[in-house]
Amino acid sequence: MKNILFILFCAFLFSSCEKEIDLQLDDKSGTIVIEGNITDQQGPYYVRITRSVAFTEDNQYPAITDAVVTISDNTGQSETLQYEGDGRYKTSSLVSSPGNTYTLNVLIDGVNYSAQSTMPSPVTLDGLIQDSITIAGETTYNILPVYTDPSFLGNRYLFILTIDGKTDKTLQVFSDNINNGMVNQRTIMPSLDDDDEIVPGDIINVEMQCIDQNIYTYYSALIQISGGGGPGGSVTPANPPSNINNGALGYFSAHTTASKSMVIQ
Amino acid sequence: MKTFLIRHFALAAMLFSSAVAMAQKYTISGTIKDKNNGEFMIGAAVQIAENPAAGAITNEYGFYSLSMPEGEYTILCSYAGFDQQQKSVTLNKNIRLDWLLDTPRTNALDEVVVGSVKKDKNLSQAQMGIETLNIKKIEKLPVLFGEKDVMKTIQLLPGIKSNGEGSSGFSVRGGAADQNLILLDEAPVYNASHLLGFFSTFNSDALKDASIIKGNSPSQYGGRLSSVMDVKMKDGNNQDYNVTGGIGLISSRLSVEGPIQKDKSSFIISGRRTYADLFLRGSEDFKDSKLYFYDLNIKANYQINSNNRIYLSGYFGRDVLGLGSTFGTDWGNTTATLRWNSILSRQLFSNTSLIYSNYDYKLNFESAGSNLGLNSQIKDYNLKQDFSWFASSKHSLRFGLQSIYHGITPSKSSGTSVDSYPKKTRYSWENALYINDDFKASEQLTLNYGLRLSAFTIIGGDTYNIYQNGELTGSRDLEKGTLGKTYLNLEPRLTANYRIDELSSVKAGYSRNTQNLHLLSNSSSGSPSDQWIGSSYTVKPEIADQFSVGYSRNFSDNNYEINTEVYYKDMQNQIDYKNGAEITFDAGKDVESELLFGKGRAYGVELIAKKKSGKLTGWVSYTLSKTERKIDGINNDKWYNTRLDKTHDLSVVATYTLNPKWSLSGLFVYSTGNAVTFPTGKYELNGQTVFQYSSRNADRMPDYHRMDLSATYEPNKKKRFHGSWTFGLYNVYGRENAYTITFEDNPDKPGTTRAMQTSLFRWVPNVTYNFKF
Incomplete structure (x- = not known):
């Protein structure tokens, strides 16, 4: 929303100028990063463990290869994951089910990182509808995911947009704090980068995840810090509040997933 | 708390009582007006030639009062830029002395004076x-x-x-x-x-x-x-009709003022509107767009008799931004003030005001056949009764009460969207009683001290949830018409000035201020959608204690002035959103569950040197300061810099009068960059690069500096119609000041990241034509 305001305003009044600059940034990297997902689809499920690197380095993230990774749930299942490569650990027997609470434990160099997540009930994604707005002669396409929010409160959604097989940078989260129990009215806007723009003929895929409240808070914060500048700068950035303890970055999410595709007309 | 209150009031009463018992004296009182337009003059000085230490300054309604022992006096009346006047009086009874000051015949008005009146x-x-x-x-x-x-x-x-x-x-x-x-x-x-x-x-x-x-x-x-x-609006010229206006690049302005009944009543209407959108409408791409704001100021006053005057003033302003039917937002303020000034006696001046104030914000977004909206509002009804009592030549007192009824509507959904947790307008009642004395204790020492008792009461009609660290710990259901919690605060204020000699003085002060309305903002620059909330069961009144000392010195016949102040401020119950707070469209069930609380501290040294008269006038101002906050749940509960913690802040401002027609102005500003949070690392998540952060606001934007110049040309000042041209250039040397710095994957070198700086406003020229007739 703010981005649109800002772009509008700039387009009208100013020609702002942008350039690359060189900054002396502190390096406090080397932190454990855990990315764990369990879905309502059949396994295997993966947990990826890497370390963060300095800003000035290349985007090569050292994999943690010797962690002891276990996932258990409230029905008594428990499994130690097998290392597969590229920091990825894989389940082999774990069976997931909505409503269950999963516990992740990761032991690295004597430090235990743990997290919990509860898989919500699935919500059906009925379809996608395209919508467009025209700003300054340029048409931007938005996608309306069609689904009916369940009548009970507390549903949280994460949307991931893929344009011609390329995942869009902009993630979006919705809550039922508005329009509880109603058919969804909110569209998903792709990121404003020129090269990620949707044009007619593009194949759009939308993945809808039903996530728990902690993961919703995590993604809300992640979206806020990865958004553009906005007038005068956006929120003061900080690491998103992770559901993993002991200072690890990342998240552990048990969620349901549903996808739909369409071709932009 | 109670004994604290009683002790302070007893102390205050003791001090004030000394103001009453005084020897036989008579009072000179009256009003001072500008002869050209009948406007009351604020801060004009009345002095006694025989006793330069005695004197009075007009209040914000142009009234003064001065007590002196019986005798013969020469009384001087002055205001910067106006001819001084004098009158001789024999003071053996209370007298009324009204003044009409006139501007000099010559064009000597080309000085920038910050502050006014008595040069010292x-x-x-x-x-x-x-x-x-x-x-x-x-x-x-x-x-x-x-x-x-x-x-x-x-x-x-x-x-x-x-x-x-x-x-x-x-x-x-x-x-x-x-x-x-x-x-x-x-x-x-x-x-x-x-x-x-x-x-x-x-x-x-x-x-x-x-x-x-x-x-x-x-x-x-x-x-x-x-x-x-x-900020005070003009009263309107009660002598003559005037039209003033200006045509600029962004907006045009027009004001009309004049008497309704000469000497008795006058009005002013002043409007401004931007017109960027009018040009844009011509272009095909923007033809459905709206982008403008306007302001309308209206004021009228009527003098009932020499002791009573009423004023009615209003302001309406609005911003409108929109794109056809897809997107629209508008916001604005409306204020109205009805004021009655009354000179009750030679020593007692009363000002009664009824005030209405409203701010509202609307946002509309149309997509795929639905209409999503948000709106919020804050509406006040306000009564103020203020008395100025010029008790003696040593004491002038201000006392009175203020009462405000607030109605605050939080961000609510509208259109086809429905809040899952319906939000109600919350009402509250804010009251204050105050007394303040300006006391000339001796030739050298003057004191300004007072007390303010503020009360903030929650008025029923909603359920108030109580949160601790964002966790719900209870709730209060307040019936409509009942009163909820009241926060009482006693705010002592004291400043003292000691005049060391003819040319210098030292000052010291302490004051406590409290605040019961809070603006919640998650962006660093503020946005119209930021919302106000009142103190509640979760949100406590903010409190600040400020200590300051200062030194002033004047040079060469008071033409140069140096002021310096050192301050330390301690702030309690400061508010911030927690990380990842649910705001705007997902405004959560209760915004109060998204808040964190903590404290703040600020300290610094301020310096200003001014040149007040001559062809070259202006000032140099410099601030060295530090501002920090500590909020549990942010920055690992450690102190951090606030965004505007600019260590050094320098401004140089100058105006030079070349000749009666041409004058040049310039300014230069330099400041340390804002305190910001830059990445201290990066990692990969869902296949995307994510930046890692550590301490909050531990980094700095690049230093900010810029120079602006302008020239003003004013021909034919003496004619009835007079116009002037102002030419200006903003950011003369085209400094690329960083407006934002963002971090992203480098598209030119895949697999790496880079920092990008955005700057605005390099070499922005302007031309404005102003006229008056």
């Missing part, structure tokens, strides 16, 4: 941390797009920091934007900015006077922690 006023008044801007005298200073703006000029003074490039928003001594009380004819203005902060709501053509007090305000002011910016 800075040495004699007890008030600290106050700066007054005469609207007329700042109009030659260069400004972005040529839009004169008091809120931008104020940022050139020490201790007052700009919110950002081109912004009208400001921070005073480390305070947040909502900690400034901005009054327009006594009515609070809740959002004083237009177009994302690049312009303020104040149209200079309609203004008479603006002053700002940096935390040491006398007790008649209250309700905000950091400062009081008191």
